[in-house]
Amino acid sequence: MGAIGERVTPQARPDVSVVVIVYNDAERLPTAVQSVLDQTLHGVEIVIVDDCSTDDSYATAQRLAAEHPERVRAYQLPENSGAGGEPRNVGIGYTVGRHVMFLDSDDVLERNACRNLLEAAERDGSDIVSGLCVRLSMDTRNKKRDQWYPWLYATTRTLESVTELPDLFVWDTLSTNKLYRRDFLVENSLRFPKGMFYEDLMFIAEAYLAAERITLIPNQVYFWHVHERAAAKSVTNRRHEMTNFRHRLEIHRRIDALLAERGLDELRLFKDIKFLKHDLVLHLRDLPFRDDSYRQEFAGLARDYLAGLDRAAYDEVQPIQAICAYLLERGDWANLLPAVDTLTNRDKISSPLAERDGRVYWCAEHLDDPFGRRVLDVTELGYHGKRFDQMFLRNVLTRYEESAGTVRMAGRIANPLGIVGPDAALTAELEFTARRRSLQSFRFPVSVVRYEGEAVTWEASVDLARRLRPLGVVDAVWDVRLHLTADGVRTRTRLTACDPGLAQGRLPVRPRLTRLVADHMEPEVSQRGHLAFRLVTRDAASGRIQDLVARGTRGVPGRLAKSGFRRAKKLRKDLTSGRNKLRVYDEVFSRLPVRKGTVVFESHLGKQYSDSPRAIYEEMRRQGLEFDAVWSYAGSPEGFPGDATLVRRWSLPYLRALAQAEFWVDNQSYPLKLTKRPETTYIQTWHGSALKRMGFDEPAWKLRGKARQDEQERVLGRFDRFLIRSEHDVRTLAKALRLKEKVLLRVGYPRNDALVRAKRLEDASGVRERGPLAAELGIPEDKQVLLYAPTFRRHGGRHGRFALPFDVERFAEEFGDRYVLLVRSHYLNHVVLPPSVRGRVIDVSAHHDVTPLYRLADAMITDYSSVMFDYALLDRPMLFFVYDYEEYVHEGRGTYFDLRERAPGPVVDTEDELFAALKALDEQVLEYGPARARFVAEFGEYDRGDAARSVVDQFFSHWSAK
């Protein structure tokens, strides 16, 4: 389509000249050149520069020039220059186009690249136009694609100076995905450094700084072909060579000088950040595999450069990156190598850690240095809050010997913060599993496990030759893990073999299938530094057989076998897919008879045994009714009642129970796609009154099309009964969920019965019962309890971590002698508390049921959460800490009423206001008494302490045993 033919005449000046450089790559050069000839923009010329190759590259280039005399020209350097810079310099000299691009002989341009780049260049009058580069892994089955810093290329944008977007300057240092105005290159004498690696870095830095206008376009322009397995690896793959590192540092120094000359301190800071995040990390990861002399030389080079870095950069990188850089600069190898292990294996805890003054540090050393203290503080990472079985501990191999087919190993496992105590009962075992498909695994006992303070040491003797029997062919690599059990709790480690040359040797093995392909095992170290074993052969003939086997697995039969395997996997996945389960629900389970007396309970999508469904269930048990109880759980059944049938949410038994149930009792929603049978009664207890707009009052629901709104109404139409606490609920929830009047049940919330009764008891006796939870949490008698229960926050970092909006250490300092603060984050968020507040601030987010926490708390701090409506029933002080009120209420989905107007307690916006209000807590008991009474009357008028009984009386009492 649209082929208009070549129309570039030799005398016309082309729009774009593409400089293609080649060195010993005759095979791929034609593909690269063809990608330029195929450009949708016609006015493109090609200048090939051969860096004095020893293969046919230049002859190939000349042939291409002969085939396309009007568009292709070929040149050769008189001697090899050693890197890509000089050929490009020479190439620029030969170009005649208005714009210049660079292409490497193993890569290709996207078809529309020149057209898109040129359009932007002419539209904006830019010196540089840059587009998205895509890395293609040529050795993977589907040519895995990675976009190169795609966040820089999300939209079209024009910069008057690169200082507007420092990330571009520091991250996209490629010269190839760009179009340069030729006059711009010439006038600014922009050239690549000769004979140095990382030539792009220098060139692009100078070009960015010289450019008076830069345009970025989101279009893919350049495909960078990455060949992992290629024998002659390119420079970026040989980064372990010291020369590389030296060149890298040299280029960085030159760029630093350039920035200093121009006084671009901010850009320098961004560059320093990138150095810590990227450049240093690339080299650090190789350290464990290098010998001591390499490490010393590396450290010498790095230390010098690190000393010149802006220390502010350390605050902007991940803690472990800063820690590694700091320890490297200090030359602390003992602590650096474990830190590098964590750098490579992110979740690993590699250091024994140290707790000082209520903060957790990476190591006990360097804490007298204020900067070291800042960098090494890892409290925020929450290591100290992890359970033993959640920890991934570093386990260093300290000994490896083999004789007569037996391997004797010993190692040290980090014991962070003494989580394993001196008296813990310790056992361990080693497990060998095949990496590819774990068809079988072999376990070996560990004979000695010893507590040694900061570490747990172990020794084992493993008779691999006789006891480990691989199949051969399919299970070539075997991974090793050590399971450590302390007082019955187990954690899994991998063996880190960081000393080069420690694990070496060769053991005879007897594969079950055939000894033709392998008869020995050799230890090897994975990229992540972990010990593994590989099946090998000593026999030269079997090497050839291995080649044959390899060819078989990669050739046609192998492909068929593999695709068959994939298809079988897909079939299994399809059979258990949601769609097929739904079909079983609709076509099988829903045709079975309804089982009278069966009730399926669920709370918060099965995440908890809690709330009103629990209260109803317990009331039914209390009355001794005869019925079949089914509870749904998501995740683990732990904490759910033992006297009910437990079914995992979305499992077949769950679907069957729902299809046959006489009653559904739930507080949120059963799966939307499940149709409720007319014989089944759905009691929707709901889970809170509304401040924030809900359902069809939310913008997100409103803007759905009619079809989806109808579908939503059908789902909500499944409710046969909907529990209501007040007329406020009728005006808000019932309307927003489009519920019919006859569905509404004005009985209050069963979960709140306990609160109403607690209030009555307290009023009658004058004593506040704390309940057993106080002792469980270790709360002293003489301290008052505050509960902080904020609503769900979407923002706040990865993994749903929620940063507390006030300084929790300051709280502990000021109020620790009077109050214990319980923090309950929304079940989708979690918090990290520093050890310094231990005993004074407690994370209670994991508690299923919030009601006992309410009863325990003498006052409540919340924001917009519906807990305010429930807690108010206790008539105790409440504080509303609404630090993001404007954003949350006005910018968000809106509220049904103005909280500031009706809140039954002080509404505060800042930490200082919050603390001031906390000081005056006692006064609020009286001051806000009438406000609380009004609040309860308005939002909880039907909560009279008998909700569970009313529901049970109305629906279930005929199941009474009597």
Added chain:
Amino acid sequence: MSQTVSEAASPTAQRTRDIFFVSNSVNELGGITSWSHQMAGLFAGRGHRVHVIGITEPGEPQDIGTDLPYPTTTLYDEHPPRVGPARGIKGRLNVAERRLRARRERGMHEQAAKLTALFAQAGPGAVVIVTQVWAMEWVELADTSGLLVIGMSHESFGYSQASSRGARVRKHYKDIDRMLALTREDADLWIRRGLNNASFMPNPLPFMPEVPSRRTEKIVTSIGRLHDQKGIDMLLDTWAEVAPLHPDWKLRIYGSGEDEEQLKKQCTALGLDGSVEWMGRTSDVPGALRGGSVFVQSSRGEGFPLALMEAMATAVPCAAFDCAPGVHEIVRDGEDGLLARLGNTGELARRLDTLMSDKELRDRMGELARVNIQRYTTEAVVRRWEELFLFLER
């Protein structure tokens, strides 16, 4: 083909071309038909040889007049057979469906041959503008060698993703010379989804009325089909919040459509019968706009909404949901109109309240709107098209 490079480099160089518009229908009711014939007329006025082609007869026709200065052609006499997706073994075994599919395919090749014959008569530098992706299925079967093929998506990227058009645009427009969205923001989104040939072209201003609105009547105007897409249900929710604050104001809703009855019920249920006037479909849009002081648009999805441009040309300030890049491209929020986040009826109500309460603000924004909207004059847009043709030939 004889054109030289030096001519191409000069943006003012103009030459006449054969230009084909290919749409689902020549005269289907809707914005695309209005746009096609407006552009066709403009190109014809510049001396280009224009031909408007429809694949089939429309469901609901629009009056396009009889005295067009260019020929029109409709390929099918009757609508091509509709087929469902053939999924799984069941789909493959369905004989009737397979026959239908085969018949449809044969028919498509026959019709595409007609296109090939039309295209073959064109001179050098001819252009095919495919206004809708469905029509592209026929164009891609035809021989377009020697022609520039430009495919358009006349809605926002986001709205097209909600239908099958999102995937079809990516499939059928992948290899053409240029895919055109309506705004740069939309084009960028298409590019990020892999359409590397995507760019953008705004719609031209449909008309520039001699007499603007004086904004003295206490009337808020809405013009649009009574269909889900236009979000009149959300407009009524919005009006329910504004009306009590301004008892002397009326909301005039122009348009008709399938949802009319339901919307009127909703209006009654909200107690708005006293302040909402249902005007039905109008053929006098400029008159309807002149009669109001504020224009409101509550659509769930749009492209480059002509209604907003028309209101602004009439010097009526707009309050609208920001449902598409085209909306904030046309209305400069806070300068010549006010925008609210999509679906947030409370916010749209506040925007309306602001405009209704402040006559001075209304006048300032209305007059500025009439000035600002002139960046989309027909002359400017036609020039951009001609420059695009030249660029694609380089």
